[in-house]
Amino acid sequence: MTDHSRTTPPSAAHVGAADAYNRPLPWGLHWLVxxxxxxxxxxxxxxxLLINADIIGRTGFNAPVRGVTELVSLSIVGIVFLQLADTLRAGRFTRADVMLDWLKREHPVAAxxxxxxxxxxxxxxxxVILWAAWGPLVESVRIREYVGALGDFMAPVWPVRLIxxxxxSVTAxxxxLLAFDDLQRARWLAGRRAGGGDA
Structure with a gap:
């Protein structure tokens, strides 16, 4: 009988030794991310679509869409934070992998x-960033912070701060969870090496 605990790492069975990402998250968190x-x-x-509508309205009808600049500036921040956790899960965070790639080949447990x-x-x-961002959200709601100009276009800032x-929170x-998976993998690799495997 084959002992699969010696051949398959916990919670990362489909992950190659050189690939630390694209690992499954718990079901609920996976769908949230x-x-x-x-x-x-x-x-x-x-x-x-909004930018194109503004361009068409501005050039073709001399009727630009109000608030496009303000909405774009708010949207960029919101989009970044909405997609931050999935960027991490997929391994697309910017980092230097030279030493880590070497460790994966020579010392996978240390890696x-x-x-x-x-x-x-x-x-x-x-x-830390979450703690620092809480105060500005509360203050933004309290003072009804907005971008734009009175009588022209106004958009509240607090929804983007909430996003x-x-x-x-989801990225943290x-x-x-990735750290926990790393530690499980390190334990499995150490056990495999102690049992005579090729870790």
Whole structure:
């Protein structure tokens, strides 16, 4: 009888030794991350339509759409934070992989532990930014902060600040779960090496 615990790492059975990302998240979080990413994509499409409508109205009818500049500036921030967690899950965060790639080949246990440290640090950073962003959200609601000009176009700022907090929270949770998966993988690789495997 084959002992699959010696051949298949927990929660990462489909992941190659050189690929630390694209790992499955818990079901509920997976759909939340995917849903936020899809919402960001739809927002991009809506923004493109709005910009095109403004261009057509401005050049063809001398009737520009009001508030396009303000909405674009708010939208960029909102879209980034909506898609932040999925960017992390897919491994598209900017980072230098030279040392990590070498560690994966020569010392996979150390590589998994280093990635766990990276993910825990990222999670802590997201929580620090989340804490710092809470005050501006409360203040934005209190003073009814807006962009635009009275009598022309006004858009409240607090919805985008709220989206930032949601995105930061989900990204922090994703960082923590990836770190937990890294530690599980390191334990599995260490056990495999102790049992005579090729880890």
């Amino acid at each position: 995917q849903g936020l990413n899809a919402l960001g994509t739809l927002w991009i499409i809506a923004l493109m 998994a532990r280093l990635q766990a440290l990276f993910h825990l640090t990222g999670g802590a950073l997201m929580l 930032m907090l949601v995105g930061l 949770l994703t960082f923590v």
